[in-house]
Structure formats: C-alpha cells, structure tokens
Amino acid sequence: xxxxxxxxxxxxxxxxxxxxxxxxxxxxxxxxxxxxxxxxxxxxxxxxxxxxxxxxxxxxxxxxxxxxxxxxxxxxxxxxxxxxxxxxxxxxxxxxxxxxxxxxxxxxxxxxxxxxxxxxxxxxxxxxxxxxxxxxxxxxxxxxxxxxxxxxxxxxxxxxxxxxxxxxxxxxxxxxxxxxxxxxxxxxxxxxxxxxxxxxxxxxxxxxxxxxxxxxxxxxxxxxxxxxxxxxxxxxxxxxxxxxxxxxxxxxxxxxxxxxxxxxxxxxxxxxxxxxxxxxxxxxxxxxxxxxxxxxxxxxxxxxxxxxxxxxxxxxxxx
Amino acid sequence: xxxxxxxxxxxxxxxxxxxxxxxxxxxxxxxxxxxxxxxxxxxxxxxxxxxxxxxxxxxxxxxxxxxxxxxxxxxxxxxxxxxxxxxxxxxxxxxxxxxxxxxxxxxxxxxxxxxxxxxxxxxxxxxxxxxxxxxxxxxxxxxxxxxxxxxxxxxxxxxxxxxxxxxxxxxxxxxxxxxxxxxxxxxxxxxxxxxxxxxxxxxxxxxxxxxxxxxxxxxxxxxxxxxxxxxxxxxxxxxxxxxxxxxxxxxxxxxxxxxxxxxxxxxxxxxxxxxxxxx
Numbered sequence: 098x099x100x101x102x103x104x105x106x107x108x109x110x111x112x113x114x115x116x117x118x119x120x121x122x123x124x125x126x127x128x129x130x131x132x133x134x135x136x137x138x139x140x141x142x143x144x145x146x147x148x149x150x151x152x153x154x155x156x157x158x159x160x161x162x163x164x165x166x167x168x169x170x171x172x173x174x175x176x177x178x179x180x181x182x183x184x185x186x187x188x189x190x191x192x193x194x195x196x197x198x199x200x201x202x203x204x205x206x207x208x209x210x211x212x213x214x215x216x217x218x219x220x221x222x223x224x225x226x227x228x229x230x231x232x233x234x235x236x237x238x239x240x241x242x243x244x245x246x247x248x249x250x251x252x253x254x255x256x257x258x259x260x261x262x263x264x265x266x267x268x269x270x271x272x273x274x275x276x277x278x279x280x281x282x283x284x285x286x287x288x289x290x291x292x293x294x295x296x297x298x299x300x301x302x303x304x305x306x307x308x309x310x311x312x313x314x315x316x317x318x319x320x321x322x323x324x325x326x327x328x329x330x331x332x333x334x335x336x337x338x339x340x341x342x343x344x345x346x347x348x349x350x351x352x353x354x355x356x357x358x359x360x361x362x363x364x365x366x367x368x369x370x371x372x373x374x375x376x377x378x379x380x381x382x383x384x385x386x387x388x389x390x391x392x393x394x395x396x397x398x399x400x401x402x403x404x405x406x407x408x409x410x411x412x413x414x415x416x
Numbered sequence: 417x418x419x420x421x422x423x424x425x426x427x428x429x430x431x432x433x434x435x436x437x438x439x440x441x442x443x444x445x446x447x448x449x450x451x452x453x454x455x456x457x458x459x460x461x462x463x464x465x466x467x468x469x470x471x472x473x474x475x476x477x478x479x480x481x482x483x484x485x486x487x488x489x490x491x492x493x494x495x496x497x498x499x500x501x502x503x504x505x506x507x508x509x510x511x512x513x514x515x516x517x518x519x520x521x522x523x524x525x526x527x528x529x530x531x532x533x534x535x536x537x538x539x540x541x542x543x544x545x546x547x548x549x550x551x552x553x554x555x556x557x558x559x560x561x562x563x564x565x566x567x568x569x570x571x572x573x574x575x576x577x578x579x580x581x582x583x584x585x586x587x588x589x590x591x592x593x594x595x596x597x598x599x600x601x602x603x604x605x606x607x608x609x610x611x612x613x614x615x616x617x618x619x620x621x622x623x624x625x626x627x628x629x630x631x632x633x634x635x636x637x638x639x640x641x642x643x644x645x646x647x648x649x650x651x652x653x654x655x656x657x658x659x660x661x662x663x664x665x666x667x668x669x670x671x672x673x674x675x676x677x678x679x680x681x682x683x684x685x686x687x688x689x690x691x692x693x694x695x
Contacts, residue, residue: 146537147530148694163537166437180530182452182522189451190531196444197535199436237531 098123099144099245099278104153106139106300113139115300116153121278123244126271128291128308129280132388136300137280138177141249145174157245169198173238177249180234183223187214187233190222191240198241205240212236227254235263245276252286264290284384288312298388320356323348323372324363333362348372441536441545449549452522455515459553462511463561466504470565473503474572481576489576491661496579497586498657500569501562501593505653506626508561512554512597513625516604517617519550520686524612529695539690543609547602547683554601559594562656566590585658585668592655592668599652599672600625603679609686625649641665648678 099121106114114136121127131137142148144155146162154161157172165171181190191205209218212232217225222233231254238246246267252260267290271277281287287294287308294311296304304311321344324330331341331349339354351359356375363370449455477484477492477499492499520543523529536542566586570579581587604621611617632644644650645665652675654660655668666674 142694145534147533149692165537168537169535174534176530176534178530179527180534182448182526182528184452184454184522184526185448185528186451189447193444193447193451194531194535196447197440199440 098159098276099155099157099247100159101140101144101155102153104140104143104155105151106136106143106148107151112300114143114150117297117300117302118153119295119302119305121276121295122293123276124271124274125292126267126277126279126290127293127295128287129278129295129297130284130287130291130384131280131282131297131303133282135282135297135388137282137297138249139300140297141174141247141278141280142176144247145172145176167198167241169194169241169243170200171241171243172245172247173241173243174246175231175234175238175248175251177253179230180237181222181230184221186219186221187225187236188218190233191236194237194240200241204242208236208240211239228256228259231255232259243275246270246278248277248279250280250282252281284381296384296387303387318355319350319352319376320354320359321348321372321374321376322351322359322370324368324370326368329366329368330363333366333368334359337362350376438541438545441541442549444535445546445549448546449519449553454518458511458515459557462508463557463564465511466508466561467564467568469507470500470504470569471572474500474569478573478576492573493577495657495659495661496570496573496577497566497583497589498659500573500579501565501589501656502653503569504561504565505593505656508558508597509600509625509649510622512558512601513604513621514618515554516550516601517608517611517621518614519546520605520608521612521614521617525614533695540687543687543690547605550605551598551602555594555598557594558597559591562590562593565593579658583658588668589656589658592672595672596652596656596675599675599679600649603648603675603682606679606682606686610682610689645671646674648675651675651678 101120102118104114104117105112117136117140129137129141139148140155143150144157144162157165162168162172185193188205188209191208192202195202195205209215212235214229214232214236217229217233222230225233231251235248235251238248248267251263255263267277267279271292279290281290291308294304294306294308295302296311304314306314322330322334327343327347327349331343334341334349334351334354337354337358339359340352342350344350356373360370360373363373481489523532532542533539566581573579579586581590604617607621608614608617611620629644629647629650632640632647632650634640635643641663642665651666651671654664654666654671657664657668660667664671
C-alpha cells in the first residue's frame with residue numbers, strides 16, 4: 098500500500114505538486130493520470146525517495162522509502178528518465194542491482210528470460226532502442242519480485258506487442274495481490290488498464306475514483322440527428338429544451354434530450370429521420386475537458402500539436 | 417517476449433545486519449567498476465605509459481648528465497627515488513584525476529544514480545562503499561606501478577646515483593606513491609560527486625592539480641611558501657620522496673596528513689550534498 102499525505106514540492110516559483118493526498122490499494126492497477134507537467138513524475142520520485150518533498154509524507158507499507166533496508170525486494174520502479182550506465186551491459190546492470198539486495202545471479206537470468214532480454218543481455222545499454230531500454234528498466238523493477246510496482250509511463254517506446262504484454266502483466270500482477278501504480282498522460286491507455294484512477298492537474302488532485310465511475314461521470318452524452326428537413330427538426334428539438342449544434346456534415350448534435358424523445362417528437366410532427374444515434378464523448382475529449390483548466394502547457398490554437406507531447410507511438414491509443 | 421510471468425518465485429530469504437549489507441554494497445560497487453570498459457582500459461594504459469615514461473625520463477637524465485647543471489645533479493643525487501617516481505607521476509596523476517571524477521560523475525551523466533539510489537536509498541553508505549572500492553583499486557595499481565617504476569628506473573640511473581629499496585626512506589616513498597595516488601583518487605571522486613558534471617569536474621581538478629597548485633610556488637615570501645606547502649596535492653606528494661627538498665616545510669607524513677584533511681573535508685561536503693540534493 099502506498100500512502101501520500103499532503104505532499105508538496107516546488108521548483109523555484111513553480112508548484113510542481115500541491116498538497117496532494119491519496120492512497121493506493123493492493124490487488125488492483127491504479128492509474129495515475131494527468132497532462133504533461135501535471136506533477137506525476139515528481140510525485141513518483143518523492144514516493145521513491147529520489148526527490149525531497151517540501152512538505153508532507155509518502156510511505157510504502159507504512160515506511161518512507163529511504164527507511165527500507167532491501168527496497169528492491171519490496172518495491173520495483175520504472176522511471177521515465179534513463180537510469181542505466183550506457184557503458185555497462187544489461188546483464189551487468191542487473192547484476193549490480195541484484196548484489197545490493199543480496200539476490201543470487203540465478204535471479205538475474207530468470208528476469209532476463211522473463212522480460213525477453215536474452216538476446217541483448219550482453220550488449221551495452223548505450224546502444225539500446227527506446228523499447229529495449231524500457232524492457233531493461235522493467236527487468237530491474239521485477240528483479241526483487243516486489244509486492245509494489247511503480248511505473249512511470251511504461252508503454253512509452255514499446256511496440257504494440259509490448260504494450261499488450263505489459264498491460265496483461267500489470268493485470269496479472271494485480272490479481273496476485275500486488276500494488277500496481279502506473280502513470281500515463283493518455284486517458285485511453287488508462288481506460289483499458291487501470292481499475293482505479295488518480296487524476297491530477299497542476300499538482301492538485303482532480304479525481305480519485307474507480308475507472309468506470311470516472312468515465313461515466315466525465316462522459317457527456319449527446320445524440321446525433323440527421324434528416325432532410327434539419328430546420329424543422331432543430332425547431333421542435335429546441336422547443337422541447339434540447340441544445341442543438343449543427344454539425345459540418347449535415348447532421349445535428351443534440352444534448353440535454355435523449356434519443357427516444359427526439360424520435361417521438363419527429364414522429365408526432367411527421368418528420369423523416371435518416372439517423373438517430375446516441376453518442377458518448379470520447380474518453381480523450383472527456384479527459385481534456387476535465388483537465389482543461391489545469392493543463393500546464395496549453396496550446397492557444399485548438400488542435401495544434403502540444404509541444405510537450407511525449408513520443409508515444411500511435412499504437413498507444415487503441416480505441 | 418513471453419506472454420505470462422507466472423514464474424516469478426519469491427526471492428530467497430535475505431540475511432540482514434549492518435556488516436553484511438555494507439559488504440554487499442562493496443561487491444556491487446566492484447561490479448560497477450569492472451563492468452565499464454573505460455575504467456579497465458584507463459588503468460592498463462596508466463600502468464604502461466607510466467612505466468614507459470619512467471624508462472624514457474631516467475634514460476634521458478643519464479645520457480644528458482654532463483650537460484645538466486650542478487644543482488640539478490645535486491637534486492638528483494639527494495633524492496633519486498623521488499625523481500624516478502616523479503617522472504611517471506605527471507601521467508598517472510592525470511589519469512587518476514579523470515578516473516576518480518568519472519566514477520561518480522558518470523552516475524549522473526548516464527542517469528545510473530537513480531538506479532543506484534533506488535537500490536540503496538541510504539545514500540551515505542553507497543558513496544562510502546564506492547570510495548572504499550575505488551581507493552583500494554587505485555592503491556593496489558599505484559603501488560604495483562611505483563615498484564615497477566623503481567625497478568625500471570633504479571638500474572638505469574645506477575651509474576650516476578645509486579639507490580636501493582633498503583636506503584632510508586626509499587621503501588616508504590615507493591609505497592607512498594601508491595598512497596598518494598589512492599588519496600588523489602578519493603579527492604577526485606569527491607570533486608566529481610560535488611560538481612556532478614564530468615567535463616566541469618575534470619577541468620576543475622586538472623586545472624588545480626597540474627596548473628594552479630604548482631604555480632603557487634611562485635607566490636613571494638614566507639606567506640607564499642606556506643600557502644604552497646599546505647595545498648592538497650603539493651603537500652600530498654611529499655610522501656613519494658625519500659628526503660625533503662631544500663624548500664619543503666613539511667615532513668612526508670605531515671604532508672600526507674594535510675592532503676588527507678583536505679580530502680576528508682571534500683568528502684564530507686560531497687556526502688552532505690548527496691543527502692540534500694534531489695537525484
């Protein structure tokens with residue numbers, strides 16, 4: 098179990114993490130969601146004892162990370178930033194870490210096979226691709242067979258097969274009763290992986306609830322309506338209290354009025370309908386709506402590329 | 417990539433206790449040192465170049481003997497071992513400064529420090545284990561190189577200035593050369609830990625050890641002599657001379673003591689900063 102209480106951290110004038118409190122329970126995958134720059138990595142680094150908080154506490158199983166005597170046997174972590182000496186082979190990197198925990202060499206070989214690093218084990222880490230680097234980081238995290246896993250953007254740089262693999266891995270580890278805490282800036286990635294969500298923006302807590310609840314709560318329902326006489330349709334829908342926006346493709350988007358009611362209205366007026374489709378706003382849209390006020394590096398023009406978007410592959414957004 | 421990972425076995429029960437934990441850190445730091453090719457190559461190169469340069473320097477001294485001044489000849493006869501060892505020092509000092517800085521600063525430049533601190537969140541023991549392993553390695557290599565230099569240099573200069581290991585202060589000077597290099601390695605490691613940037617730390621320490629400190633000899637008067645005498649490396653290398661020179665204010669062991677104090681202060685600063693800073 099991970100407990101964060103009133104955690105704060107500033108860099109100069111900028112508040113990276115602002116009085117954050119939450120608890121991560123074992124036995125499920127908890128997603129840590131927020132736009133880039135929301136403070137996810139900083140929070141994780143404070144939990145792991147790498148950064149010193151300005152205030153508040155972070156504990157794992159009741160103890161600060163710095164007080165754990167063989168931390169890798171209890172907590173496995175994958176950081177976003179590189180954490181391997183480029184001149185050392187993957188095998189030797191894992192061996193160094195194993196030796197600090199008193200783990201046998203055999204465990205290094207086991208983890209290498211487990212993570213699929215066998216072919217690269219004796220190559221120097223400096224030549225690794227992004228994906229291989231992620232796998233080496235995961236191997237290091239799994240080395241001590243820990244009860245708690247803290248993964249910062251683990252799917253970054255992985256191919257579709259790797260993404261699928263790590264999702265199943267996290268779910269399986271959670272089923273075994275472990276605590277899995279995984280961050281992402283992609284709502285859709287979290288929707289298929291996480292059982293529970295912690296959402297932050299500008300270092301502050303926005304939501305802490307089960308994933309399905311978050312989706313239901315933040316998805317705005319609307320109905321798409323099309324027919325030959327859009328003007329009349331708009332009039333009768335508006336008269337009933339529906340909010341109408343005209344789409345660009347000759348259809349209306351109606352909110353605040355449900356599809357069956359719109360159908361009844363059209364039938365009463367004798368209007369022909371070509372389409373009547375209830376719609377859920379996409380998760381990504383819902384997430385953007387929710388965090389709009391808190392996006393650290395917002396873009397002026399909507400739809401322009403966010404300069405801080407991480408190089409996540411397109412496959413990371415399955416729909 | 418395997419699809420499942422049901423084969424994670426519970427880790428073997430762990431032994432605990434302070435001493436076993438620290439010996440694990442020593443083993444891990446030793447693995448870190450030996451598993452980076454540049455360390456191994458730098459040390460090999462250091463040995464070969466130092467021995468080669470010692471042979472060259474002593475041979476040149478002997479072959480140019482009649483052209484050199486009386487005072488130079490007197491200096492050589494006064495302390496042959498100091499000059500035999502001193503020849504290779506210029507090179508080995510440089511290599512040890514670079515290596516010492518690299519050992520710690522490369523953890524930062526590569527990001528390895530994050531893995532190191534996740535594995536060993538108590539930072540002071542991590543730095544101490546690294547220091548112990550590196551100092552021990554440099555001492556062994558330094559002493560072996562010093563003996564090698566002595567046994568290459570002494571026969572070459574024999575006709576002009578006979579010197580044997582049993583002469584007063586000679587054995588102490590040869591072992592002292594290894595001690596000096598080991599302390600210099602620790603000094604450089606501390607500088608690397610404080611500055612955390614490879615290039616900056618190397619420039620700083622080499623500028624100080626090879627340029628600024630020797631230049632302090634030119635400071636005028638009694639005050640200048642004292643400043644020069646108490647500079648870390650200038651004081652430290654007295655341990656590698658069999659007999660004090662005419663301007664030396666400190667005895668060999670006093671000099672080494674001064675160097676040790678400087679190094680201890682830097683190491684303490686490095687530990688304090690390591691515990692305070694974000695990794």
